[in-house]
Amino acid sequence: GIGHAVYTKSDPRAELMKKYTIMLAEEKDRMDEFKLYENVEKLAPVLMQEERKMYKPVCANIDFYSGFVYNMLGIPDELFTPLFAIARVAGWSAHRIEELICTNKIIRPAYMSVAEQAEYISLCDR
Structure with a gap:
């Protein structure tokens, strides 16, 4: 905010x-x-x-x-984030459509995890 x-x-x-x-x-x-x-x-x-x-x-x-x-x-607290996202879907979609129409590039946002590497735990063991 x-x-x-x-x-x-x-x-x-x-x-x-x-x-x-x-x-x-x-x-x-x-x-x-x-x-x-x-x-x-x-x-x-x-x-x-x-x-x-x-x-x-x-x-x-x-x-x-x-x-x-x-x-x-x-409004319940657990709905705050979905409401935030719902309010932005039209804008996010418009940006993506604009990218598809105006460029031939695939845009991959940079991402760097700050979490420590962890061993994979299979679904049945979670």
């Missing part, structure tokens, strides 16, 4: 989301929690600079308040 490749100083989507999050938090009597989010939103850019040595500006993005909103709406 903090930082975006394009929106560095402010994310207009996040500003709109924040406006509606305030309204919902007031309605649900959860302004104390909202104030905590606001404090994190203010402190995160400072911490990113001090701890991560990231000196480009960062701000809350569209996803910063979404988990809080889902919770206030009574």
Whole structure:
């Protein structure tokens, strides 16, 4: 929920989301929690600079308040990630279609596992 490749100083989507999050938090009597989010939103850019040595500006993005909103709406925690993905499927699909139409390259994102190598355990032994 903090930082975006394009929106560095402010994310207009996040500003709109924040406006509606305030309204919902007031309605649900959860302004104390909202104030905590606001404090994190203010402190995160400072911490990113001090701890991560990231000196480009960062701000809350569209996803910063979404988990809080889902919770206030009574959506179970285990559905947060699927909702996040569902909201992006159209965009991901559009990017892939654009790649197929405009290029002849197969794009393989770089991946480096940070997990230690482990022995394979067959399904029946798991």
